[in-house]
Amino acid sequence: MLISIASGKGGTGKTTLALLLASIHSDITLIDCDVEEPNCHLFLKPEWQDQGQEVAVMIPQINIELCNGCETCSTVCLFNAIAISGGAALLFNELCHSCGGCILACQQGAITEDKKLIGTITTGTSPIFPTIQFLSGSLDIGTPSAVPLIKAIKEKVSHLAGDILLDCPPGTSCSMVTAVKDSDFCILVTEPTPFGKHDLELAMNITHLLNIPTGVVINKSDENIGDESIESLCHIRQIPVLAKIPHSFSFAKEYAAGFIPDEFQAVAATIWSQLNAKGSEGI
């Protein structure tokens, strides 16, 4: 089962939950898809199996000798990534989506493609949690789009049969959608504040659009304040609340220091039993 853990709002506890769930599973693959700011490795302290696999996208290479400055490429580029300057085409790497449209359009054969590195995928196992197979993506600084890297890391595990957990990026934009897409189940982690609720609703819209069965975990839960409004939202949207993780200063402190305390293992176990029930129902 491919289970994505997302949130809308950042800092609600995606990584915490991913690690909690992974730590009590007997055989699992955990993937850090928050490639802009990957954090799982800080807790797993893995022994990396290799140097890491570099991921590249293809970007156009313009041969100025052959280019006659006809502007066809800049006309077909809907991302405005090519301009004509000094009678020849000039590429703005950061805007390029690697669609290959300019190559098809160029009548002079002046455009070819070359690799541009955007990030790295590393694999490892953790001495602390030896049952976790771990993959982590890390976007190169200054690279605008995380989407191709997230696609590449998901592609790497597409053949695996067992349970896979994806720690997804925050927000609801293309990175989050790419990470969540095609998962069998999505857990949305929220906190009982208006910020948490507002962004949870946006994230629910995405999983609805993608047609992914969804459940909610309320983190930093405080029965006195806020939980009720999250629960009523979940009720209206017919999305189950899988569990609540209580607000705990001691937990926050341990987490800050880079540990996953065993305080909430029982909560994680109830989430797994619900996930497994859904899995056996074929979701």
Next chain:
Amino acid sequence: MKELVIVSGKGGTGKTSISAALAFLSPQKVLIDCDVDAANLHLVSGAIIRETHEFKAGFEPNVDEKKCTSCGQCTDLCRFGAITAGAITTPLNCEGCGVCAFNCPEHAISMLEKQAGHWFLADTHLGQLIYAELGLSVENSGKLVSKVRQEGKKIAKAKKFPLMITDGPPGIGCPAIAALSGASLALAVVEPSLSSIHDLKRLVDLVAHFKIPLAVCINKSTLHQENTREIIAWCHSKAIPIMGQLPYSDAFRIAVQSGKTVLEMEDAAVIEEMTKLWHNLAKRLEVSTTESNIDFFRRKLNIFQ
């Protein structure tokens, strides 16, 4: 006009709470929320929307079924797996590149401008706010960030405000880059957790890459003293100024729950440190701090002293 952009790398470190509090303290400013795919600032500022604008960006293909012969050319050329023989099978995969349209032998595909979200002008008790809502699962979050900034600048210019305060997005990708480029000062909000420190370091590399001046504010500084000391030492070694240290306090959570800024909660330590932070920032940005608001805080503080 100076542009202060509050960022963090890691989400949930307190960008929005701090942006709102700084806006509360700053006498003349326009406020913008550049976290366009999960905007929150309007929730703590009592926002009343005055204007709603459509935001169009990018393109999407539209197939004329009468002209389409299902030849499959578009499928072969599409690198994103979005189109199969003239039918847009997975619109979420489509990046709007137009390769299908430009190369269709029957000219059956046209590219239409895409509705990519909305942006709003709102009145709040913190002043005027520009914020946005990215359309469901569309690209162009960077462009929407740029639009929000552009509209914010217009207001600042028209009202002759010396400052624009930006609540930035998390991460280091396109929305963060779009929010930061050309800013007067980036304020990185960091908490003393390993995750946040790790993400700060990536953010520092990003702002260095774009040559943007950076300062740090440590939030929840009392959560883990040892890590707080480590942040201070690290910033010192990198010559990054620390503009403030805010203690861990439930006041932040309660403020969000009551739709107010943390300054309106009666936590003297938070009010004092936040005021210090604002003074340090104002000095660095060379904008004035009027007496009236500070007097207000002295009054607030006096209740407890």
